[in-house]
Amino acid sequence: MTAIFDAILPASVNDRLERLTDYPFTRLARLLADVTPSANVQPRVMSVGEPQHPPPAVIDETLHANRHLWGKYPPVNGTPELRAAITGWLGRRYGLPVGLIDADRDILPATGTREALFLLALAVVPRSKAGRTPAVLMPNPFYAVYEGAGLLAGADPVFLPATRETGFLPDLDALGPELLERTALVYLCSPSNPQGAAADRAYLARAIGLARRYGFVLAVDECYAEIWLDRPPVGALEVAAALPHDGHPLANLLVFHSLSKRSSAAGLRSGFVAGDPAVIATFSRVRSYSLTGMPLPVCAASAALWNDDAHVEENRALYRAKFEAAESALQGRFGYSRPDGGFFLWLDVGDGEAATRKLWAEGAIRVLPGAYLSRPVPGEPDPGAAFIRVALVQDPETVADACAALVRILD
Ligand SMILES: Cc1ncc(COP(=O)(O)O)c(C=O)c1O
Structure with a gap:
């Protein structure tokens, strides 16, 4: 069966796919596959930009009313x-x-x-x-x-x-x-x-x-x-x-x-x-x-x-509090400066992949190497290689804790 398919199909089904880099989180899973976080530390996932604040109740109510x-x-x-x-x-x-x-x-x-x-x-x-x-x-x-x-x-x-x-x-x-x-x-x-x-x-x-x-x-x-x-x-x-x-x-x-x-x-x-x-x-x-x-x-x-802006105001206040917690832990380290928006820290740690492995191993803190979001361009330094991206999506205590640990581990 395989032989027949090999004969009919080219090496790749779609040659455009061959130029596609693996998705950042696939690469992250590979990078950390052989790293075991130190025992007794609750993992803190700060790699994915997936907000963990409770979604507004109106979602459930409206879905139910329109079932x-x-x-x-x-x-x-x-x-x-x-x-x-x-x-x-x-x-x-x-x-x-x-x-x-x-x-x-x-x-x-x-x-x-x-x-x-x-x-x-x-x-x-x-x-x-x-x-x-x-x-x-x-x-x-x-x-x-x-x-x-x-x-x-x-x-x-x-x-x-x-x-x-x-x-x-x-x-x-x-x-x-x-x-x-x-x-x-x-x-x-x-x-x-x-x-x-x-x-x-x-x-x-x-x-x-x-x-x-x-x-x-x-x-x-x-x-x-x-x-x-x-x-x-x-x-x-x-x-x-x-x-x-x-x-x-x-x-x-x-x-x-x-x-x-x-x-x-x-x-x-x-x-x-x-x-x-x-x-x-x-x-x-x-x-x-x-x-x-x-x-x-x-x-x-x-x-x-x-139609509702009130829940967004509350959401924004939560992110602001988390940036403040991160800022007091970072104290300007790793080239941090306050962004205009979004909920990521973009930190210059020298070698983003090495820092990502170290943070996972020593602090069970999962972040994303900047290089997985960038591409090297001939003749220029890779603009992401030195960085990690840290998503402030967890609750404020977890963020404050994780940022303090990050500084201890990488400083
Ligand atoms: C820059 C950017 N655009 C788009 C999206 C996708 O958002 P959505 O959940 O609406 O698909 C994301 C999600 O992380 C994002 O970071």
Whole structure:
């Protein structure tokens, strides 16, 4: 049997998969497979960005109240109530002009931001651009899904250094016309995972301008937009609203949002994409085949969450307390500086993989080596290799304890 299959199928079923690096958590499991944490220490998992705060009770209540709808196939674009709740939240959060967002044409609920970020590349990457293989640009380090999406859509991923020197965001002025002409899609993340840097108005305006000039889709991943420390990060939609344009005010732009972080509900799989109606229409067509639609009870629970800001305020206060605990343990060590948003520490420990093994062995603290979120670019240092990413997702006591232990072990 195997011999027959070997003869029919090439060595790899899909040669695009061969270029795909293993997912960061697969690599982490391999790195730590032979490391046994010291006895009598409760493991503290700070590798995954999975909020551990109790999800709001309204989720259960709404799912229960809508249980008669589990038997129905989900609509591709969610429900009018959900799209209205999202439009209302976008208006409150970003002070958007009334009428900027058309709830029916500009919004697509998604079963998690990840799904939408991934599928987008299939929808918008052409076979060639400017006569060459299209490029998909992303920050380096980056959320792993961007690379997988670009590669599996047949594009060349291009990694743009996002280091302390560039303010932890890609330097847009360093991009030459040759690259921009063949660029089909640019992923930006603000506040960024892993470094927590938020783009300002001028930066986002420049990115939108480039997208329009060179005809690519700008995908701004804002899934940490509600987890901020001192001031709410500006959003790409509000920047677009204030820009002059000769077509649609949201042309070439999509933003991505999630309830996973905002409402500590990663298991609900609920987010949305909003922006350029032409791109949303193409995206909806792709999804009408994959039908990664959102079940109707989940649409109802999601609408209830987007309609409520009080639980988000409480959530944010918890993260703030945890950053304060981390800061008093770190005292500025490992190049720490307070991020604009998100819930990660991005610490320069010299050798991220070695530190990760040591923390697991000596403190049962599980973190992620920065190198698993970055790619080496020829002629440049790997921007993640010296770092670890520490997710402040556990309760404040666990975070305070783990940060104190981290300092003892690595200092
Ligand atoms: C930068 C970034 N984008 C998107 C996501 C995916 O979020 P969701 O749970 O909505 O799929 C994550 C999750 O960790 C993330 O860190």
